Amino acid sequence: MEIANVAEKTLPERRAELAPARHAMERDVKIKVDYDLCQGHGACKGEAPEVFDVDEERMRAIVLQGEPRADLHQKVRAAAKYCPTQAIHLEE
Numbered sequence: 824m825e826i827a828n829v830a831e832k833t834l835p836e837r838r839a840e841l842a843p844a845r846h847a848m849e850r851d852v853k854i855k856v857d858y859d860l861c862q863g864h865g866a867c868k869g870e871a872p873e874v875f876d877v878d879e880e881r882m883r884a885i886v887l888q889g890e891p892r893a894d895l896h897q898k899v900r901a902a903a904k905y906c907p908t909q910a911i912h913l914e915e
């Protein structure tokens with residue numbers, strides 16, 4: 824990459840170029856829910872509805888994506904952080 828080319832590009836162009844590289848560097852995340860702790864509050868669904876649902880009858884979380892896409896990792900981390908019983912464990 825030439826320095827002159829970089830200087831000619833706009834910031835959005837540079838961000839668009841770097842975005843795929845950032846995703847490639849993201850580590851995989853595997854979700855485990857401790858069902859002895861889960862009480863079906865649904866905070867996880869509120870934070871990451873693409874990844875979690877709640878079984879209303881059994882009062883427990885349903886993991887829709889055990890290994891979510893990189894663009895969902897931030898939401899999944901928020902779900903783990905705000906789970907009131909700390910039932911969500913992430914393997915990264």
Ligand code: SF4
Nearest residue numbers: 861862864865867906
């Ligand atoms: S927020 Fe935690 S306790 Fe509530 S349903 Fe999700 S995993 Fe279970």
